[in-house]
């Protein structure tokens with residue numbers, strides 16, 4: 001049976017996801033609804049056509065017999081709309097994983113999911129290796145460090161601006177070291193992967209995060225270094241960012257499509 005997908009957000013990743021879907025449809029799935037901002041509705045309709053319900057009205061978006069809603073919109077959307085999606089009996093795939101660093105949001109979402117026996121899903125996003133962390137966790141994970149390196153411009157508009165002069169640094173500079181929970185709360189638009197790594201591994205308080213601005217790179221680079229149970233895990237993913245949002249990596253949107261297609265979201269809370 002074809003699964004009906006609702007997408008929240010038509011920003012950098014929303015556009016990438018819908019365009020990539022048109023280029024290569026996701027097997028066994030169809031986009032049924034898109035929740036966009038009102039000023040984006042015409043552009044979205046021009047791209048996606050009339051067969052998909054494109055609206056700025058959340059109730060209209062949701063009342064379309066959906067099987068899964070994919071959030072590509074930001075932490076406020078998870079907070080404001082996530083429980084409504086789950087209470088409607090619909091799985092919720094969260095891309096703004098940093099929102100789960102708030103214990104209150106996390107607990108509320110899980111309670112709503114349990115009420116209706118549906119799931120909160122976390123796709124792998126712009127990293128890899130969460131499967132290895134999940135395996136090591138079962139066997140005895142001892143240490144996990146997640147390092148995020150981005151060009152200085154990608155850190156503009158964040159708390160990094162208070163920590164260093166982004167326009168004038170000449171060498172890679174560490175401006176944050178702390179727990180994944182602190183990173184997700186202080187850098188909400190950048191720390192989704194820190195939160196995903198933490199949820200797969202040692203949790204938000206025991207996972208170490210290092211954030212670096214590097215004037216020598218044009219790429220966003222995410223690195224996991226973990227050890228435990230007689231094993232070491234090292235994973236690096238490097239790639240270009242979305243042209244319209246330098247904080248987001250291009251691979252992120254594609255990871256959502258493969259998560260749906262392969263039913264391979266790596267963390268599922270039921």
Ligand SMILES: NC(=O)c1ccc[n+]([C@@H]2O[C@H](COP(=O)([O-])OP(=O)(O)OC[C@H]3O[C@@H](n4cnc5c(N)ncnc54)[C@H](O)[C@@H]3O)[C@@H](O)[C@H]2O)c1
Pocket residue numbers: 008009010011012013014035036037072073074075077095096097124125126127188189190192193196242244245247248249252
């Ligand atoms: N997990 C990961 O690997 C990963 C990687 C990159 C980005 N992200 C996260 O994914 C999210 C989307 O990223 P982006 O680069 O597309 O951001 P973006 O700001 O370019 O796009 C978000 C869009 O959603 C819209 N939006 C927000 N709330 C909405 C609502 N209630 N209804 C309709 N539209 C709404 C915004 O107006 C905007 O157009 C961000 O939270 C980002 O932090 C996750």
